[in-house]
Amino acid sequence: MSDVDVVPAELVRAAIRAAEASGQDVAEVSLPAVAAEAGISRSTLVRRLGGSRRALDAAVRAAGVDPGGREPVRERAIRAAAVLIGEQGLAATTLEAVARAAECSVHSLHVTFRGRDGLLAEVYESYTPLFDIEAILARSGEDLRQTVCAVYRAFVTGLTRQPRVAPALLADALSRPDGAAGRLIEQYFPRAMAGIGDWLREEMRAGRIGRRPLLPLLSQLLGPILLYLVSGRLLGSGPAAEGPELDQACVELAELFVRAVAPSGNTRGGS
Incomplete structure (x- = not known):
């Protein structure tokens, strides 16, 4: 008698239900969980499986369900x-x-x-450049130009990499502010602006950026790189940016930002 023949059909169904309920593959579901779903004790389950977990997985596979070996x-x-x-x-x-x-x-x-x-929130968290930018700002030093350039690179990478999640969510949020993407932007935008805003305030306190209102300063920081992406059709169906060309654009835009926001008499952007 094969492993498949040993396992009763109701135990196969119980294992599949337990896997679906937990969001796991059958092979990842513990025997106690399968037993609970079947309404029996663990020891009874093991006995009815003939003492082998392998028998259960084989029976599940024979029923047309992959028991495991895949990503969660x-x-x-x-x-x-x-x-x-x-x-x-x-x-x-x-x-x-x-x-x-x-x-x-x-x-x-x-x-x-x-x-x-x-689900959409976890997709956003997996593909947004927000966390990369936060990490850059957390370790930023006195070289303003270098930090801004790194922020631009992270921003562009997040918006241009495949699959194009961020541009699609942004487009949906702009067309339907009350939709799912709009709710995501509303949830995460304050965090993003607070983090960047705190960094800009610190740069002003350190004298690397001239004193000015925060909102226009944010626009000066993010507006040019976003315009560059839009004008290059990178948010739509156009080709992805070439590495050297894109890198040079980040360098040049960072230089322009540093010069535009420098305190009077200082355009160095560093210490």
Whole structure:
């Protein structure tokens, strides 16, 4: 008798249900969890499996379900949703579409992300340049020009890398401010502006930037690089920027920013 023949069909179904409920592959679900789903004790489960967890996995595979050996649902779903957003837009990125692309159940997405907004938030966190920029500002020194250039590179990388998640979310937020992307921007924008704003205030206190209102200063910092991207069609269907060309643009725009915001009589942007 094979391993598959040993395992009762109700235990196979219980294992699959437990996996879907936890957002895991069957192979990742503990035997106590399978036993609880089946309404029996762990010892009873082990006995009915013939003493082998391998038998359960083999029976699940024979039932047409991959028991494991794959990435967790969370990683598969985030990547699948990112591709859908970049290629088809936010409206097409339904939980059903993500489940098909990630080869999981809609229920497992609800369990893992607590709904579509939770999934989109994790996609945003995985592809936004915000955290890279925060890290740059956290270790910034006295060389303003170098810091601004690094911020620009991180900003451009985040907006131009494949899949094009950030541009798609931004476009959706601008067209539908009350939609899912708009809620994401509303959630994360204050954090981004607070972090950059704190850094700019510190630069003003250190005398590397002239005293001026914060909002115009933020516009001076981010406006030119965003305009560069838009004018180069990098947020749309145009080709991605060439490495050297893009790098040089970041250097030149950083230089222009430093000169524009320098205190009177100082255009060096350093110590």
